[in-house]
Amino acid sequence: MTPPPVTVDADRLWSTLMTMAEIGTTPAGGVRRLALSDEDRAARDRLAEWLTAAGLTLRVDDLGNMYGRRAGAQADAAPVVFGSHLDTVPTGGRFDGVLGVLAALEVIRALNDAGLRTRVPLEVVNWTNEEGARFVPAMLASGVVCGRFTREEAYGAHDPSGLTFGDELARIGYRGEAANRLRECTAYLEYHVEQGPLLERARTQIGIVEGIQGISWNRIEVTGRAAHAGPTPMPDRRDALVAASRLVLLLRDGAERLRGVRATVGRMDVSPNTVNVVPGRVEMTLDVRSSHDDGLDAALAAADRACARVAELDRVEVRRTEFWRSPATPFAETVISAVAGAARGRGFSAKRLWAGAGHDAKYMADRFPAGMIFVPSKDGLSHNEAEWTAPDDCARGATVLLDAVLVLAGAV
């Protein structure tokens, strides 16, 4: 297969990325661009300029999602949509999210340079509040568009200082029309940095994302008996922290024995949490991820066996409650194939993998054929000011995006 006669401009992409990174830049070289902040507004304004300059028709919906549309030969066909988000976590980097938006812009610029039209329209998208760092939950605006949340839920979400999503959206001038929401879509593609170490370690250039892992969030409560650290002999103790510690190790071992499962105890709160008192109670969280829902179930069954074992060994009560679950979301075979074909066509090394983190592509996949492209993250780092993806890697991903979009949208 000969590569199509159109190609992204690696230098232009990089310089666009670095220009955007000047908005909200941190002393350590990262980016702080919280959703609906002044920095987010500045980034949106700049993006709007660039999209318009590239000939796209811009519209903003009632969640602040921005869409830049390029007409297709079939004017009324459902568009191929691609993009990501401009917002960051408080100490974020220069690639997470923004790479997908600006590579989408670069795809448009490259098509313009080549004078190439597509059969169906194209739309570049910037989703509002993907990170969930300012307004909980994450992926809030794509979630409304895809029917996961109501607009009222989104508008009512408030940041730690009490400001609401709705008010902040209006304040920065990005509260558009509900009629502007995305309603139909031939395919959705999101290009993103991996945020994990697999591609880098395998010295592989492109990640063909097969889906987004299922996630189960659980609360585990361990109840023992608080006692004086001084007068209480070791064999008499019902130490909730000793029990919780044993459980952490069993959960880790259990996850390592199950293929494709990840388990994390991320939070632990000890009570009374005092130097000279044997802990009476520990509350902790368990995050389990798997690319298959029966992976989640197997991991949770193993977790329950571990809880029972600890309860017996350490004479404590252990209770696990699942408080949130997001099922595994496989991507559409058409989109996966378009990505795989594009990578193969360009001679890039590629590897199939599952996304471990959430992305707007998850909610989009509930309604439309969707997929993702990953490129390596140095040391697997993200949500970190030191986040880094090399210029060549950025360009390779954009090239795969370009080619896959052409396959999905049809070149004319």
Next chain:
Amino acid sequence: MTPPPVTVDADRLWSTLMTMAEIGTTPAGGVRRLALSDEDRAARDRLAEWLTAAGLTLRVDDLGNMYGRRAGAQADAAPVVFGSHLDTVPTGGRFDGVLGVLAALEVIRALNDAGLRTRVPLEVVNWTNEEGARFVPAMLASGVVCGRFTREEAYGAHDPSGLTFGDELARIGYRGEAANRLRECTAYLEYHVEQGPLLERARTQIGIVEGIQGISWNRIEVTGRAAHAGPTPMPDRRDALVAASRLVLLLRDGAERLRGVRATVGRMDVSPNTVNVVPGRVEMTLDVRSSHDDGLDAALAAADRACARVAELDRVEVRRTEFWRSPATPFAETVISAVAGAARGRGFSAKRLWAGAGHDAKYMADRFPAGMIFVPSKDGLSHNEAEWTAPDDCARGATVLLDAVLVLAGAV
């Protein structure tokens, strides 16, 4: 050996105890009588009445410590001093501290009833702020009397609302004269509930306390690498909480292998402590206790080996720093013998043990011959509204106190 012809009145002691428990009583049947609070003042006022009514000469020193003196045949001899404290923790019980003060009063009443004089004077003492629950540190006033802290340190100590020890002492009318401080002492005896389960479990009536355990407080910092719970494969993680958990279990095992050592991880703070982030850092405390200073040293050496092992296994950094140490304090053989002889003389079952918690007797032992008497605590509970010691047990301890005081002070 025939018991001396004097005996405590078990009913009077119990009714005195229960009367005092009405001051600061909680809905759950415990006591809240924080140092220098209105409740503490009311308890002190009542004690002052009782001491005076029993013929004692009351004086109050500049720390609010109350001494009730009964003259001896040798007017100028150093007194035998015995007592404890009236203050409690916020949800305390009816026995911790107050039993030692009111049993001391009962000893005086019993001697009065029997018309018995002693060779050296007797002094009943109520120490201010033993618990440290309102003003840190604990045992503050006995610590000043014994030269461990300055009066300025004590006066400057403040409660969580910012009120100082000095001001509150004046407010409740118990700021006396420095000249009234205890300056000499033939022997000091403190009668207290065990606060642990050993006597109850051994079905033993009297604890002959050999000393107060040494305590070492340590901070342990575990540094791994924070990472996304989603995209980070299990083998890539440097999870500080997995490492800390392994350490908790190794520290527990290590302490169980060393005779007479207790080790407690009472506090653990996880960072960033978020459900979906692999913990990058854990800070925890280690409380080690032993009746011998080389027990402390052996336990800390074992702790360091455990830290090194965890650092290697889990690829984290582990650092231990001791931030406070209180050496083991053996009691005086003369006082221990007096207690042992008294228990034996009355035919009470008795057992030698070490106190695991701090008591005013610790600072007194730095300056004077000192010792303690324990009686059983139901289920080993203390600092708890459910604290319980049966009337018979209370009376037996008071009887041992009486007989030991007579031995140490000499009956005439």
